[in-house]
Amino acid sequence: MKLKLDFGNIVAEIELNGTACARAIWEAAPFSSLVHLWGEEIYFETPVTHSLDETAKDLVEKGDVGYWPDGKALCLFFGPTPISSPGEIRPASAVNIVGRVITSLEDLYHVPEGAEVTVEKA
Template sequence: MTRISFQTKSCCFLAEFNNSLTARDIITHLPLDAVISTWGDEIYFEAGIIASCDDGALSSEVEAGDVAYWPQGRCICVFFGPTPMSKTERPQPAS
């Protein structure tokens, strides 16, 4: 696991990236400078990279605290709680 830091003007938090091909691709492009957007209790930003995706690791199930790569938008997403697609208190990604 690789620990990375997310920093904004108002906060800083740490996340652990697993050893997947996708995570390794993203890590090689760090640091990133991006504009953050929100969608419910999710923040996301365009990474400006095309990361490889482990077919076996693709999932639409996430938990609060998860960091994920959204290949369609080339974005990194951080989930803190429900999103507009959620039917429960669990985050539900757009796709």
């Protein structure tokens, strides 16, 4: 399952895993939302409500895509957040790991706060 994230001037693709949370995000597409930035993390609200699952982590890897239940948000991690210690990427609170970014992470540095993102099945 792949999703295309269109940020206007930048397009990213993510590959979702087979978890119930990832399937719920897949089934919710297409939808649009507004981008928020938190350090080197992009997050945006989804129409999905899901609790933490067996994939939940407090530390993530570069390129991970998480679902943050507190904000009903999809999160793309491409570097440290404001609460990361050196050498780690730490979300605001635990996220479900729902997939990976499969396009260039470098492009994500150019996505501006407040941009509209359209999420579609790829």
